[in-house]
Amino acid sequence: xxxxxxxxxxxxxxxxxxxxxxxxxxxxxxxxxxxxxxxxxxxxxxxxxxxxxxxxxxxxxxxxxxxxxxxxxxxxxxxxxxxxxxxxxxxxxxxxxxxxxxxxxxxxxxxxxxxxxxxxxxxxxxxxxxxxxxxxxxxxxxxxxxxxxxxxxxxxxxxxxxxxxxxxxxxxxxxxxxxxxxxxxxxxxxxxxxxxxxxxxxxxxxxxxxxxxxxxxxxxxxxxxxxxxxxxxxxxxxxxxxxxxxxxxxxxxxxxxxxxxxxxxxxxxxxxxxxxxxxxxxxxxxxxxxxxxxxx
Amino acid sequence: xxxxxxxxxxxxxxxxxxxxxxxxxxxxxxxxxxxxxxxxxxxxxxxxxxxxxxxxxxxxxxxxxxxxxxxxxxxxxxxxxxxxxxxxxxxxxxxxxxxxxxxxxxxxxxxxxxxxxxxxxxxxxxxxxxxxxxxxxxxxxxxxxxxxxxxxxxxxxxxxxxxxxxxxxxxxxxxxxxxxxxxxxxxxxxxxxxxxxxxxxxxxxxxxxxxxxxxxxxxxxxxxxxxxxxxxxxxxxxxxxxxxxxxxxxxxxxxxxxxxxxxxxxxxxxxxxxxxxxxxxxxxxxxxxxxxxxxxxxxxxxxxxxxxxxxxxxx
Numbered sequence: 001x002x003x004x005x006x007x008x009x010x011x012x013x014x015x016x017x018x019x020x021x022x023x024x025x026x027x028x029x030x031x032x033x034x035x036x037x038x039x040x041x042x043x044x045x046x047x048x049x050x051x052x053x054x055x056x057x058x059x060x061x062x063x064x065x066x067x068x069x070x071x072x073x074x075x076x077x078x079x080x081x082x083x084x085x086x087x088x089x090x091x092x093x094x095x096x097x098x099x100x101x102x103x104x105x106x107x108x109x110x111x112x113x114x115x116x117x118x119x120x121x122x123x124x125x126x127x128x129x130x131x132x133x134x135x136x137x138x139x140x141x142x143x144x145x146x147x148x149x150x151x152x153x154x155x156x157x158x159x160x161x162x163x164x165x166x167x168x169x170x171x172x173x174x175x176x177x178x179x180x181x182x183x184x185x186x187x188x189x190x191x192x193x194x195x196x197x198x199x200x201x202x203x204x205x206x207x208x209x210x211x212x213x214x215x216x217x218x219x220x221x222x223x224x225x226x227x228x229x230x231x232x233x234x235x236x237x238x239x240x241x242x243x244x245x246x247x248x249x250x251x252x253x254x255x256x257x258x259x260x261x262x263x264x265x266x267x268x269x270x271x272x273x274x275x276x277x278x279x280x281x282x283x284x285x286x287x288x289x290x291x292x293x294x295x296x
Numbered sequence: 297x298x299x300x301x302x303x304x305x306x307x308x309x310x311x312x313x314x315x316x317x318x319x320x321x322x323x324x325x326x327x328x329x330x331x332x333x334x335x336x337x338x339x340x341x342x343x344x345x346x347x348x349x350x351x352x353x354x355x356x357x358x359x360x361x362x363x364x365x366x367x368x369x370x371x372x373x374x375x376x377x378x379x380x381x382x383x384x385x386x387x388x389x390x391x392x393x394x395x396x397x398x399x400x401x402x403x404x405x406x407x408x409x410x411x412x413x414x415x416x417x418x419x420x421x422x423x424x425x426x427x428x429x430x431x432x433x434x435x436x437x438x439x440x441x442x443x444x445x446x447x448x449x450x451x452x453x454x455x456x457x458x459x460x461x462x463x464x465x466x467x468x469x470x471x472x473x474x475x476x477x478x479x480x481x482x483x484x485x486x487x488x489x490x491x492x493x494x495x496x497x498x499x500x501x502x503x504x505x506x507x508x509x510x511x512x513x514x515x516x517x518x519x520x521x522x523x524x525x526x527x528x529x530x531x532x533x534x535x536x537x538x539x540x541x542x543x544x545x546x547x548x549x550x551x552x553x554x555x556x557x558x559x560x561x562x563x564x565x566x567x568x569x570x571x572x573x574x575x576x577x578x579x580x581x582x583x584x585x586x587x588x589x590x591x592x593x594x595x596x597x598x599x600x601x602x603x604x605x606x607x608x609x610x611x
Contacts, residue, residue, distance in 0.1 A: 033395075033398065033399060036395060037395075037399070037402070037406060040392065040395070040406070040410060041406065041409050041410075043466070044409055044410050044412065044413050044466065045409060045412070045413075046428075046434070047413070047424050047425060047428045047466065048412070048413070048416070048424070050424075050427075050428055050433075050434050051424045051427065051428070054427070064432075065430075065432035065433055065434075065437065067434060067437075107321050107322070107325075108322075110318050110319075110321075111318065111319050111321065111322040113318065114314075114315045114318035114319050115315075115319070118311040118314060118315040118318070119311055120311050120312040120314075120315040120316075121312060122312075123315070126319065128597065129326060129330075130322075131593065131596075131597065132330075132590070132593055133326065133330050135519075135522050135589055135592070135593040135596070136330070136586070136589060137522075137525055137526040137562060137585055137586075137589050138526065139526065139528070139562040139565050139566060139582060139585060140334070140337065140582045140583075140585050140586045140589065141329065141330065141333035141334060141337060141582070142565070142566070142569060142570075142578075142582065143333075143336075143337060143340060143569050143575045143578050143579055143582065144332065144333035144336035144337055144340070145329060145333050146569075146570070147336075147347075148328070148333075150347070164325060164329055166321065167321050167322060167324055167325025167328070167329070168321055168322035168325050173322065198314070198318075223415070226417060227417040227418050227419070229418060229419050229528075229529040229532075229533070230528050230529055230566075233532075234566070234570065245417070245419075246417065246418075246419045249417075249419050249420060249423060250419050250423075250533055250536060252423075253423065253536070253537050253540065260427060263423065263427070264424070264427065267420045267423050267424055270417050270419070270420040271416050271417060271420045274415050274416065274417060275412065275415060275416075278412070278415050282408065285411075286411075286473060289469075289470050289473045289474060290473060290474060290477040
């Protein structure tokens with residue numbers, strides 16, 4: 001790894017690379033970077049490849065530590081569906097992630113807009129509150145919040161995770177606000193001079209300009225829900241018909257203890273949609289991630 | 297709010313009422329899911345509470361906390377993650393990002409490759425890692441190839457946390473991406489000037505790169521610590537998969553396998569509140585967690601002007 005932190009001087013001043021010494025250095029540099037690139041690629045992709053290969057092995061072979069399947073058992077994927085409630089889990093996960101994302105957008109965009117545009121006393125305080133909520137570990141308020149939902153008899157379902165999204169999500173508000181403050185005020189002022197109401201301004205001026213940020217928060221929310229284990233564990237563990245993919249996958253190994261191949265096939269099935277979506281929406285992701293970092 | 301009257305951009309009155317209206321859903325959310333529960337947590341912490349009976353018990357829960365070995369073990373584990381896992385993630389993320397900036401070709405492709413694991417759903421990624429790092433799995437085979445006898449990672453109390461650290465390093469995609477953006481933002485001419493002055497690569501890194509990206513570095517370190525304080529899913533899944541036990545209602549799964557080495561504070565809180573039904577005590581643990589998270593959030597807010605920026609848009 002030290003090679004990364006101290007790249008040869010030649011990397012920056014190509015003009016000086018002359019003569020045999022320079023050439024030797026360049027070749028060494030080439031070899032070093034390629035070796036590191038290969039090693040890192042193996043490290044990042046290796047586990048996934050091994051999981052995929054194991055998913056295709058027979059029960060017995062999956063226990064051996066072999067790297068390459070002797071026979072390709074594509075039927076393992078079908079077996080996963082046959083032996084578990086995979087379809088129910090997928091349905092529940094889509095419901096959770098889909099509704100939560102929709103509700104989050106409806107509730108968070110206006111809040112972020114108000115925080116980014118309106119001038120009012122306490123605006124700093126409001127932003128401080130958003131950040132505090134965003135940073136708060138969800139376990140801190142778990143007991144009282146659980147009791148609220150128990151009172152409404154909604155524990156055992158996924159609604160305690162979906163309904164709060166109607167009241168805004170701190171992380172999304174933060175991210176949208178960070179984006180919205182970069183839109184020059186002239187746009188909103190111009191719309192105002194033209195007689196647009198605030199709502200019209202938001203819908204027809206701001207929203208079209210904010211498409212990348214909105215896409216990013218929507219994707220983040222959807223993926224957060226898709227990945228969420230803690231939330232469903234807290235509320236839905238007790239009723240199997242409301243399990244999500246995370247809960248299902250977490251208990252898969254215990255139910256099919258020696259069949260690592262099936263566990264790995266189930267793992268692949270959980271990963272696949274996420275990775276497919278990523279390849280189609282790569283730019284949105286990367287722009288969104290960069291948005292979360294602070295500038296300057 | 298008709299806007300005809302507000303034709304002049306700068307009004308003497310603020311937009312307080314309007315802002316209140318627009319933000320009202322979130323304000324309700326803040327009250328119901330933050331302010332009230334926080335107050336209730338303090339209240340419950342002085343009570344014995346098992347979902348059915350609520351009984352005042354003074355400082356009993358706090359006293360029990362001081363003598364609860366597992367609470368202290370869990371705090372120790374969480375601190376371990378803060379002290380080892382977070383720096384490992386930040387340094388590795390920085391190293392990989394720095395590496396990508398030096399590539400002449402293929403940087404875009406490799407960036408995608410390196411980012412990919414961070415997208416893998418947490419449960420799926422953890423299950424995969426426990427399997428890949430099983431005693432006879434590929435990781436130990438590779439180590440064996442170099443003549444090293446690999447440990448029983450998630451089955452050995454000394455190696456389970458390092459195993460989780462490797463899992464975290466595998467998923468550094470987001471950190472790497474943020475660092476990469478920051479590194480590419482460093483003005484090129486600074487490097488050129490330094491190179492002309494004869495500064496070596498390490499020197500350039502220390503006196504140009506580091507100072508320029510230090511806010512981003514600090515930001516990701518602090519958020520990393522905050523996420524480490526919440527560390528729950530990976531530890532729980534790793535111990536469940538490695539031990540082969542489930543956590544269904546009625547079973548007696550105690551997290552932290554092997555030998556409590558992966559028991560984190562949020563897990564112990566969850567267990568106390570929702571498996572042992574000692575909710576009053578869970579609230580004491582929650583307050584400990586809250587104090588730690590709050591202290592770090594304050595550090596974050598003090599350090600970053602971008603966060604405390606009160607005049608949005610800078611105009």
